[in-house]
Amino acid sequence: MKTAPLAPDELDMWHRWKRASEAVMAKVEHELLARCGLSGADFGVLSRLVDLGRGEMRHQPLADSLGWEKSRLSHHVSRMRERELVDRRAGARAEVWIAITAAGRAQLAAARGVHAAAVRQHLLDKIPAGERDRQRLRTLLTELAVPA
Amino acid sequence: MKTAPLAPDELDMWHRWKRASEAVMAKVEHELLARCGLSGADFGVLSRLVDLGRGEMRHQPLADSLGWEKSRLSHHVSRMRERELVDRRAGARAEVWIAITAAGRAQLAAARGVHAAAVRQHLLDKIPAGERDRQRLRTLLTELAVPA
DNA sequence: AAAGATTGATGCATCAATCTTC
C-alpha cells in the first residue's frame, strides 16, 4: 500500500489541529494550577469523587471513569494523599476506597468556578453559536474520539 | 465576577473536545512509535531539521520551531544522540548546530508515509469534505490556538 | 556581563513485576 506524503493543505490542517488541542488544554490547566493549586489530573479525580460517588469511589471504577490505568491512579492518589486532598481506606472485601477529604472539598469548590470560566474563555466562547454548527462539531468530535 | 458552573451541554462539549484531542494525538503517536520506533517528538525534530534546514539547524531556532523550551530540546537531543538519530557540533561562534545523521534520515524517510497515513486515517478523513465546512473548522482551530 | 546552551532536581506517565486477600 502506497502512501503519498501529506499535501500542503493536509499538513496545514494537521498543524492547526495539533496547535489548537495543545493550546486549549495548556491554557485551561495553567489557570487551574496557577489560581487553585490543582493540576487537571487533580481536578479530574476530585470532581469525579464528588459527582459520581458522593465523595468516595472504589479504585478501579474511578480509574475507568478517568480513562486511566489503575497504576497511574495509584501513583497519583499517593501524591494527592500527601497533600491531604484524598484518603485511602480498605473495604470489607479486598477492595480499596478513595475518599475526598474536607480540604479536598474546599479546594474543589474553589476550583469549579475557575475551571468553568477557563473552559468558557478558551473553548466554548470561541465555538460558533448556531445550533447547526454546534451539532456538526459535536458529531466530528465524537468521530475523532472513537477508540483505536 | 459571577461564574456559574458549567451547564450539562457545556460540560458535554468540553468532555468531547478533551477526549477527541487526546484520542487523535494518542493514535497518531502510537502508530508512529509502534511501526517506526519514533515518538511524536522525535519525528518533529527530524522533519524540521530536513524541511527547515536541509539537515541541520541551530539549537534555538529549532526549539522555537517546535514550540519548545531550549532546555527541553537539549535533553531530547542528548537522548536522540545516543540513538544516533542526530548529532551536535559547535559552530564558529558560541552556537550549537544539531544535524540529522544518515540513520536519522533513513528512519525519517520510513516514518513519513506512516505518519501521513495515520494523520489521514485518524483526523483528515473524518473531517467533512465540503469546502465551507473545512474553512469554518480552520477558522475555529486558528482562534483556539491563539497564545495565552 | 550577555548570549547561547547544558545540567540537575522534581513530578508525572507507562509498563512490567509484585504483593495481598479471597
Add this chain to the structure above:
DNA sequence: GAAGATTGATGCATCAATCTTT
C-alpha cells in the same frame, strides 16, 4: 490462583541554576 491494587524502573517535561564563549 484470580481479582484488586501497589511498587519500581525508565523516559519525558519543566524549572531554576550553572557553565561557556564572546
